[in-house]
Amino acid sequence: MIVARGLTKTYGDKTVVDSLGFTVEPGRVTGFLGPNGAGKSTTMRMVVGLDRPTAGSVTVNGRSYADSPAPLREVGALLEARALHPGRTARDHLRWLAASNGIPRTRIDEVLDLVGLDSVADQRVGRFSLGMGQRLGIAVALLGDPPVVVLDEPVNGLDPEGIRWVRNLARELAGQGRAVLVSSHLMSEMALTADHLLVIGRGRMLADCSMAAFIADHATSYVRVRSPRTADAATLLRAEGLDVDVHGTELRVQGRDAAGIGDLLGGAGVHLHELTLVRSSLEDAFMTLTADSVEYTAGTHADVPPVVVPPVREAQAVR
Numbered sequence: 001m002i003v004a005r006g007l008t009k010t011y012g013d014k015t016v017v018d019s020l021g022f023t024v025e026p027g028r029v030t031g032f033l034g035p036n037g038a039g040k041s042t043t044m045r046m047v048v049g050l051d052r053p054t055a056g057s058v059t060v061n062g063r064s065y066a067d068s069p070a071p072l073r074e075v076g077a078l079l080e081a082r083a084l085h086p087g088r089t090a091r092d093h094l095r096w097l098a099a100s101n102g103i104p105r106t107r108i109d110e111v112l113d114l115v116g117l118d119s120v121a122d123q124r125v126g127r128f129s130l131g132m133g134q135r136l137g138i139a140v141a142l143l144g145d146p147p148v149v150v151l152d153e154p155v156n157g158l159d160p161e162g163i164r165w166v167r168n169l170a171r172e173l174a175g176q177g178r179a180v181l182v183s184s185h186l187m188s189e190m191a192l193t194a195d196h197l198l199v200i201g202r203g204r205m206l207a208d209c210s211m212a213a214f215i216a217d218h219a220t221s222y223v224r225v226r227s228p229r230t231a232d233a234a235t236l237l238r239a240e241g242l243d244v245d246v247h248g249t250e251l252r253v254q255g256r257d258a259a260g261i262g263d264l265l266g267g268a269g270v271h272l273h274e275l276t277l278v279r280s281s282l283e284d285a286f287m288t289l290t291a292d293s294v295e296y297t298a299g300t301h302a303d304v305p306p307v308v309v310p311p312v313r314e315a316q317a318v319r
Contacts, residue, residue, distance in 0.1 A: 006056030031194030086126025130157030201293025219280030
């Protein structure tokens with residue numbers, strides 16, 4: 001279990017993490033979300049003792065990570081997959097980590113097989129692709145068979161099979177009773193992986209709740225209605241006090257479920273071509289909640305100044 005209380009980190013006059021309090025409980029995958037620059041990586045670094053909090057505290061299994069005599073047995077972390085000596089083989093990289101934490105050497109082959117790197121275990125990691133480096137980083141996180149696993153953007157560089165593998169791995173680890181904290185910018189993937197969410201913006205906690213509660217609180221669902229009599233359908237639905245938005249030939253209706261809308265229009269003789277409940281996505285809810293917390297926003301085309309190409313001058317004759 002990870003427990004943070006008043007966790008704060010400042011650099012000069014800039015507060016990167018601002019009084020965060022949260023618990024990552026065993027038996028579930030906790031998704032850690034936030035825009036770029038929100039403080040996610042800094043928070044994770046404080047969890048594993050790489051950054052010291054300016055104020056507050058964070059404990060892993062009841063004590064500071066730095067106080068553990070065998071840290072890899074307490075929490076396994078993937079924070080920077082490329083933090084590897086390029087001249088060392090994958091096996092040797094795991095070997096020295098195992099030796100420093102009293103982990104049996106037999107565990108090295110187990111995790112190499114688990115992450116699919118057994119065939120390249122004696123290859124120098126400097127030749128690894130980004131995806132292979134991610135897999136080795138996950139092997140390091142699992143080396144000590146820890147009860148707590150922290151993964152920062154674990155699917156970067158992975159192909160679709162690898163992404164699904166990470167998803168299933170995270171859920172399997174939680175099913176074994178471990179506390180799993182995962183950060184990612186892939187909302188569709190997080191929606192399939194996490195049970196609980198921590199969402200931060202500009203270093204502050206914006207949400208700490210279940211996946212279902214987060215979507216219900218921060219996004220809306222609607223019923224999509226398509227009919228050859230769009231205008232008549234909209235008039236009938238509004239007359240019943242329903243909220244109707246017209247998007248071309250599509251109506252987006254709130255205030256009644258799909259069956260109720262179908263009964264209402266069918267009873268009035270309005271034929272339907274489509275009647276679909278559109279559920280809000282995690283991405284919709286995330287964008288709504290963090291709209292005011294985005295630190296880096298791309299400009300529109302109108303914001304980009306035109307490129308001025310200087311006129312070509314005729315070359316002067318050489319005298």
